[in-house]
Amino acid sequence: MSLFGNDFLTKLEYLSLVSRKVFRGQLMAQRRTMKLGSGIEFADHRQYTPGDDFRYLDWNLYARHDELLLKRFQEEEDLHVYFLVDCSRSMQSGSPAKFDLARQVCAALAYIALANLDRVSVTAFDSGIQGHFPLTRGKARILSLMQFLEGLSASGNNTQLADLVRQFVLRAPRKGLVVVLSDLFDPGGFDKGIDVLRHYGFEPHLVQIHSPADADPKLLGDVELQDVETGETRKRTISEKHLQEYRRVFEAFLTKVRDYCSTYGIGCTVTNTSATFEQLVLGMLRTSGGGR
Amino acid sequence: MSFGNPTAFFWALLAIPIVIFYILKVRLRHVPVSSVMFWEQVFEQHESRSLWQQLRHVASLLIQLAILLLLLLAVADPLRPSDILNQRRIVVVLDNSASMQVIDNGGVTRLDVARQQIERLVQSLRPRDQLAIVCAGTRPEIQCGLTSHKRTLLDELDQIQPTDGPTVVKQAVELSNRLLGEAENGQVIVFTDGGFFGAAELAAEPSVEWSMIGQSASNVGITQFQVRRSLSDPIGYQILLEVQNFGTEVVEGTLDLSLDDNLIDVLPVTVEPRQTDRRIIDNATSDGGLLTAVFRTDGPSKANALTVDDVATAVLPQRTRIPVVLVTKGNWFLQRALEANEAVDLMVTDSIPDNVPADTVLVFHRIVPNVIPSGRVFVVQPEQSTDLWERGPVIEQPLVASQNQDHALLHHVRLDNVLMPEAFSLTPVGQYTRLAESVSGDPLYLHIARESGDVIVLPVNLDQSDLPLRTAFPIMLSNALSWLSQQSEDMQRAYATGESIQLTLPADFLPKDSDDSSVSLRDPEGSMYSVAAVNGRVAIGPLQKAGIWAVVADSGNGAADVKEISLSCNLTNAGESDLMLAEDIPSRRNETLTASGSPPIRTYLLAAAFALLLAEWGLYHRRKIA
Numbered sequence: 073m074s075l076f077g078n079d080f081l082t083k084l085e086y087l088s089l090v091s092r093k094v095f096r097g098q099l100m101a102q103r104r105t106m107k108l109g110s111g112i113e114f115a116d117h118r119q120y121t122p123g124d125d126f127r128y129l130d131w132n133l134y135a136r137h138d139e140l141l142l143k144r145f146q147e148e149e150d151l152h153v154y155f156l157v158d159c160s161r162s163m164q165s166g167s168p169a170k171f172d173l174a175r176q177v178c179a180a181l182a183y184i185a186l187a188n189l190d191r192v193s194v195t196a197f198d199s200g201i202q203g204h205f206p207l208t209r210g211k212a213r214i215l216s217l218m219q220f221l222e223g224l225s226a227s228g229n230n231t232q233l234a235d236l237v238r239q240f241v242l243r244a245p246r247k248g249l250v251v252v253l254s255d256l257f258d259p260g261g262f263d264k265g266i267d268v269l270r271h272y273g274f275e276p277h278l279v280q281i282h283s284p285a286d287a288d289p290k291l292l293g294d295v296e297l298q299d300v301e302t303g304e305t306r307k308r309t310i311s312e313k314h315l316q317e318y319r320r321v322f323e324a325f326l327t328k329v330r331d332y333c334s335t336y337g338i339g340c341t342v343t344n345t346s347a348t349f350e351q352l353v354l355g356m357l358r359t360s361g362g363g364r
Numbered sequence: 365m366s367f368g369n370p371t372a373f374f375w376a377l378l379a380i381p382i383v384i385f386y387i388l389k390v391r392l393r394h395v396p397v398s399s400v401m402f403w404e405q406v407f408e409q410h411e412s413r414s415l416w417q418q419l420r421h422v423a424s425l426l427i428q429l430a431i432l433l434l435l436l437l438a439v440a441d442p443l444r445p446s447d448i449l450n451q452r453r454i455v456v457v458l459d460n461s462a463s464m465q466v467i468d469n470g471g472v473t474r475l476d477v478a479r480q481q482i483e484r485l486v487q488s489l490r491p492r493d494q495l496a497i498v499c500a501g502t503r504p505e506i507q508c509g510l511t512s513h514k515r516t517l518l519d520e521l522d523q524i525q526p527t528d529g530p531t532v533v534k535q536a537v538e539l540s541n542r543l544l545g546e547a548e549n550g551q552v553i554v555f556t557d558g559g560f561f562g563a564a565e566l567a568a569e570p571s572v573e574w575s576m577i578g579q580s581a582s583n584v585g586i587t588q589f590q591v592r593r594s595l596s597d598p599i600g601y602q603i604l605l606e607v608q609n610f611g612t613e614v615v616e617g618t619l620d621l622s623l624d625d626n627l628i629d630v631l632p633v634t635v636e637p638r639q640t641d642r643r644i645i646d647n648a649t650s651d652g653g654l655l656t657a658v659f660r661t662d663g664p665s666k667a668n669a670l671t672v673d674d675v676a677t678a679v680l681p682q683r684t685r686i687p688v689v690l691v692t693k694g695n696w697f698l699q700r701a702l703e704a705n706e707a708v709d710l711m712v713t714d715s716i717p718d719n720v721p722a723d724t725v726l727v728f729h730r731i732v733p734n735v736i737p738s739g740r741v742f743v744v745q746p747e748q749s750t751d752l753w754e755r756g757p758v759i760e761q762p763l764v765a766s767q768n769q770d771h772a773l774l775h776h777v778r779l780d781n782v783l784m785p786e787a788f789s790l791t792p793v794g795q796y797t798r799l800a801e802s803v804s805g806d807p808l809y810l811h812i813a814r815e816s817g818d819v820i821v822l823p824v825n826l827d828q829s830d831l832p833l834r835t836a837f838p839i840m841l842s843n844a845l846s847w848l849s850q851q852s853e854d855m856q857r858a859y860a861t862g863e864s865i866q867l868t869l870p871a872d873f874l875p876k877d878s879d880d881s882s883v884s885l886r887d888p889e890g891s892m893y894s895v896a897a898v899n900g901r902v903a904i905g906p907l908q909k910a911g912i913w914a915v916v917a918d919s920g921n922g923a924a925d926v927k928e929i930s931l932s933c934n935l936t937n938a939g940e941s942d943l944m945l946a947e948d949i950p951s952r953r954n955e956t957l958t959a960s961g962s963p964p965i966r967t968y969l970l971a972a973a974f975a976l977l978l979a980e981w982g983l984y985h986r987r988k989i990a
Contacts, residue, residue, distance in 0.1 A: 162398035257399040286398050296392040299400040306400050307392055308407060317406045325402065 075172055076179065076218050083350050084183040084214070091184045091357055117141040151190040152207065152248030154274070155182060156240065160198040161300040162257050163226040166283025166345040171226040174253035174281055176349035179218050181251060181356075186211050191248075194220060197236040198228020207245065230301050231258045233265030241272040250274045255282050256329060257301075263332055270336060277339035279356075280329050284344055287322050289315070372439035378432055386425040427980045434973035438966035443491065451492040452549045453510060455540035456482050459556035459577070460501035460524055461531040462861065462910075462940045466557070466581060466669045474578040475526050478555035481575060485553070486517045491964050496543055497521060500536035500556065502529025502862045502908040510543065528672050528910040529862035530937050531560035537572060558945055578943075582611025582666060584635060585673030585941035586659055589934055590858055591680060593776060594646060601680055603645040607659055609635035610942040615668070617661040621645075623680075624653040633659065650706060652682030654912065654930070672910055673941045677932040678858045679912070685709050686849045689720055692729035697832030698744060701841050702727070708845065725848045729826070738816035740848035742841075745825055746790075752812055752819060756789035759806045762824075767800040773811060773820065773843045774799055777836045784808060786825040809840075820844050858932040864905035865931070867915060869897060873927055874917050886914040888933075907933045 120129060120140035128143045155178045163171035182192045186209065194205040194217060205220045231254065240250075250269050256262040256278070269276045292315075297306045308314070326342050333340030341356050397403070464475040472480075482497070489495060494510040495517055508520035533556050544550035552571065556563070557578040567574040588606030609615045614636055621629040628649055635641045649655070659674045661667060668674065688702055690712045702710050716733050720726060725740045732746040749755045762784040767774055779800055789806040800809040812819040822840075824831055831837050859865060874883070874897065883897040885904055888911025895902050895915070902915060913931045935941065 165398045255398065257401065259399070259401050283398070289397070291395060294392045295395045297400055297403055298394060298396050300396045300398060302400075304400055306403060306407075308403065314406055318402060321402050321405045 075175060075222055080176075080179070080218075081214075084180055087180055087350060087353050087357075088184050088187040090354065091188075117143060151185070151188075152244075152246050153182070153185040153190050153192050154240070154244060154248055154250045155192070155194045156236070156250060156252045156254070157194060157196045157221070157224065158198070158231060158252075158254030159196045159202045159224055159226050160228040160231040160254075160257075161226055162231065162255055163281075164300065165285060168345055169226070170255055170281045170283055170345055171224075173343075173345050173347075173349060173352070174279070175221040175224065177279060177281075177352055178251070178253055179214070179221055180349055180353045182217055183211070183214050184353075186214055186217075192217070195236075195240060196224045197233075197240075199230040199232045200236060201239055202228055228301075231256075232260060233258050233262055234260060234268060235265075237265040237268040241268060241274065244274070247273045248275065249277060251277045251279060253279045253281065255286070256280050259302075262329070266332070266336075266338065270338075277356075278329065278333055278341065279352075280326065280340070280342045282322075282326075282342075282344050284346060287344060288319055291315070366443045366445075367440040369439060369441045372436055372441075375436055375439065376432070379429060382428050382432060383425070386421070386428075424980060424983055427976050427983070431973050431976045431980070434969045434976065438969040438973065441491065442965045442969075444965065451494070452490070452551065453494045453496075453544055454485070454551045454553060455496045455498055455510075455543055456485065457498045457500050457533060457536045457540055457552060457554040457556070458482065458507075458521075458524060459531055459533055459536075459554070460499050460526050461559070462501075462526070462528045462672050462935050462937070463531070463557055463559040463670060463943060464501070464577070465526045465672060466578060466583075466943060468578050468581065468669075473526070474557050475524075478575070478577045479521055479524070481555060481577075482521055483518060486514050486521070489514060496540070497524070498536050498540050498543070499524060500531060500533045500554075501527040502532065503906050504532050504536035504539045506539070506543065527861070527908040528933075528935050529906065529908050530940050531556065532862075533560055534562065534566060537566065541571075557943075559940060559943065561939065580945045581669040581943040582613065583669045583673070583941055583943045584609050584611065584615045584617070584659065584661060584667065585670060586657060586676045586934070587640070587673070587936050587938045587941060588642070589657055589676035589678060589936060591655060591678040600647055600650040601655075603655070603657075603678075604642075605645060605657060605676075606640055606642040607633055607635055608640045608938060608941065609637055610938075610944055611667050612637050612944075613667060615661055617659055620656075620658045620660065622656045622658070623649050623651060625656075649680070652680045654678075654932075655680055669943055670941060673935040673937075675910070676858065676934040676936060677910075677912060679856055679930045679932050684849075686845050687711075687721060687724040688727055688845065689713060689717060689724055690727045690729065691716055691731050692727075693731065695729050695744075695826055697826055697837070698727075698729055698841075701832065701838045704838060705842055705845065723849065725845055736819055740817045741819045742844050742848060743819065743821045746821065746823065752793055752814075753821065754791045754793070755823075756791055756806075758786050758788045759784075759802050759804060759808075761803040762787035762806075762808065763803055764800050764808055765803045765805075767809070768798065771797070771799055771811075773809075773840070773847055775839075775843055777839050777843065779809075779831075779836060782834055782836070783830045784824045785828045787829070788823050790821060790823045818848060820848065856929070856931055858934055858936070859905075859907060860936050861908065861910055861933055862906045862937070863933075864903065865907070867902050867904060867929070867931075869900045869902065869915070869917075869929070871900070873929070874900070884916045886916055886928075888912055892916075904931075909933065910935050 117130060117133070118141065120142050124142050130141050130143050133139065133141050157174055157178050159171070163169065163174065178194060182194065185192045189209065191207045191209045193207040195201055196203040203220070203224055205217055208217070233252070233254070233256070252266070258265070266276050266278065291310045292312070294309050297308060298304070329342060330340055332338070341352065343352050458478055460475055464478070465473050467473050470477065486495060489512065492512065494512050496510040497507040497517065497520055499505045499507050507524055508517055511517060533554060537552055537554065540552045544552070551573060553573040553575060554566070555575045555577055558567070558576060566572060585608060586606065587608045588604060590604045591601050594600035594602045605619065607619070614634065616634045619631040619633050620627060621631070633641055655678045657676045684707070686707055687709045688711070690699060690702060690710060691714070692698065692712065693714055699712060702708055716731065720739065722739065725742060726737065728741065728743045728746065730745050730747045732743055732748060732750055735751045746755060764779040764782055764784070767779050787802070787808055790810065792810065792812060795813065796807070797811040797813070798807045799811055801807050808824065810821050812821065826832050883895050883902060885893045885895045887893070888909050895904060904913070904915070907913060910933050913933055915929045915931070917927045
């Protein structure tokens with residue numbers, strides 16, 4: 073099995089340690105939510121209504137002000153981390169393939185989350201949901217997750233992130249961090265899908281993966297371009313000028329991704345397949361901000 | 365329009381793969397990409413494929429087909445009507461005689477100058493013209509028949525070598541006219557230095573174009589060189605040598621005589637302009653071998669432009685020693701005459717020996733046995749009859765009335781007015797050859813051939829006759845001894861280049877049971893040629909090279925069985941040695957006929973094909989980098 077080599081778990085453990093010791097509390101571990109629940113930390117008061125539990129009455133306040141008020145406490149919760157892995161055909165390009173890098177990064181981040189007692193789920197998508205690994209917890213589940221990732225294939229037609237996200241948000245049990253691993257080559261625009269995530273209270277983090285050929289194709293002359301997802305063809309005569317223009321257009325696309333994420337405070341990682349997954353994850357740990 | 369090579373249109377089938385490759389090529393290269401959305405943005409600003417980009421593949425196909433068509437036409441060699449109508453047939457007569465070896469101003473021989481002119485003529489030939497080359501040195505020879513293939517003509521021209529023979533331009537022109545036959549537009553062009561009799565008249569003939577090579581030059585050469593047996597020395601040789609000065613200034617030099625590369629004499633020579641130095645050299649040598657005469661000038665080489673006539677050779681027969689036993693009671697003249705012959709090993713005795721070696725010549729003087737012994741015998745003044753003759757009375761009129769001058773025994777012998785008193789008649793018993801006879805018809809000198817050995821009889825009283833006092837006597841003895849010892853006294857004379865020879869081979873020249881094909885001819889440079897020997901005779905020549913030729917008979921049993929007859933060949937031709945022209949003969953050639961015509965049509969076709977090829981090359985690169 074070439075996707076997850078013999079030293080992959082070793083690397084995962086290393087990344088996990090790094091995340092705990094260097095980036096403690098900045099990404100996922102032991103995150104606090106604003107939900108009021110049965111925690112031990114006093115958060116607020118409210119008026120007593122008949123039927124409330126007498127144990128939570130603030131008797132000191134009654135003694136001073138002759139008023140019946142109930143204590144409210146902040147509740148600690150584990151983080152739900154959702155991974156959306158793009159399984160469309162466009163993820164096959166590159167050497168190594170974008171799809172392989174995406175799965176490796178997904179496995180690494182999932183391991184970190186599991187090591188920190190967070191819950192993790194993985195959803196593979198193309199035009200719809202291709203596969204789903206349900207929420208799970210515990211480091212021991214990493215092997216099953218890796219098996220699930222290995223069984224995926226980048227064979228889907230179309231990348232329609234918006235449709236997929238709508239399905240996802242309805243199925244997700246709880247809000248959490250959503251890591252989208254994709255090349256974001258969505259003709260309808262990637263931002264629509266991410267907007268849905270934000271609207272529903274999820275915390276998206278984009279990992280845009282592209283291959284060197286996506287950024288700088290080596291094509292000249294008369295060619296027939298075929299979109300691997302849609303099958304559409306375009307007959308073009310490509311010159312150096314066209315290549316220059318292409319590079320500019322692609323760079324503009326990446327800039328758009330970064331700008332979008334910057335605008336909405338979304339975590340963003342843009343990489344090509346020449347980087348290894350551990351380099352990518354370490355970079356993400358350095359640059360990713362905490363969410364609340 | 366006519367085509368010189370219409371089968372070239374078969375190659376039009378190449379259009380099929382051109383069209384197939386075009387069809388395959390227009391199928392664009394299929395490239396899968398992750399998404400076309402970025403390319404669509406790119407080509408929103410640039411026109412995806414202009415009309416020219418769509419059509420330029422078709423234009424490329426048309427250009428390739430046009431190139432193929434032009435190449436086909438070029439290979440098919442289209443001809444203008446004028447090329448067909450004005451087809452020329454030219455015969456070039458190239459003089460490669462001895463005088464064409466002269467180097468005039470320019471450092472190249474006249475032959476090379478003529479060769480260069482002919483090369484230019486060949487290069488100027490139009491596609492349908494034909495040219496032939498005839499050599500006119502020593503003998504007229506067709507070097508190359510009528511052809512339009514320039515490479516063949518140039519190769520054959522390069523192979524023409526100078527000869528040492530005389531000019532035969534007239535015969536070559538006759539041969540050229542026969543070669544042209546009745547063909548229209550036929551022309552004979554002669555390239556010569558004009559060194560032959562009748563050159564001016566030939567040059568003036570309207571049917572002949574003339575290209576004069578070289579100019580008048582001074583020269584000194586050996587025009588005569590012959591060797592014969594000395595009339596006074598029985599074993600010596602006499603040399604006839606003639607040197608002519610064809611120049612305008614006095615020439616001084618030396619004649620070096622060598623025998624088998626050993627210098628034997630150096631003779632100073634001074635020759636006035638247009639004069640001849642003729643001399644007879646006696647006692648130069650008596651040995652056999654190769655005699656060479658070389659004339660060397662003391663002055664500038666300009667006075668001696670031709671060098672091949674400065675050397676002459678002659679072959680002198682090798683002499684072997686002859687053992688002779690003289691049986692006599694004493695005759696001073698006879699004994700001294702025999703002793704004077706350096707080739708003779710003489711033993712004198714007064715009694716008839718019982719046995720003598722097989723190759724010994726017995727000379728009986730007065731004393732003769734009753735039975736002449738086997739072997740070679742020479743009898744002088746026999747006193748008695750023997751088994752071969754009956755001795756008769758004294759001849760009353762013992763004057764020599766006639767002698768067989770053609771017989772080898774009487775070469776260089778004149779018996780006129782020789783007194784032979786008390787010569788007696790002899791009546792041979794069997795067949796004999798009368799060599800000299802008296803007025804009365806009695807043989808005074810005779811030869812008896814027999815199987816056991818020839819016998820020569822001289823029934824002359826040496827004591828009374830004045831024959832011993834004549835120079836003929838030692839020569840008679842020398843001839844008799846050479847005859848009896850089977851040494852041929854016949855010398856091969858020196859031949860002149862251009863001469864044909866009919867040579868009679870000696871009886872024992874060819875090995876027994878051999879066929880005529882075992883005879884070969886070796887030239888002075890060592891090349892061997894087969895010659896046919898018919899009835900013991902071979903026909904050789906005309907000889908083209910000066911030097912030593914040899915007729916060789918090889919029995920195939922090794923070097924010891926190889927027999928050779930050496931023949932010397934010299935230029936000795938005053939006509940070739942005289943480089944001073946009696947009158948300047950200007951060149952007369954129709955330059956318009958030989959001027960180069962316009963290039964053939966295929967030249968233009970090839971140029972057009974090349975231009976289209978460049979255009980296609982440009983289009984190809986535009987498709988790559990546009």
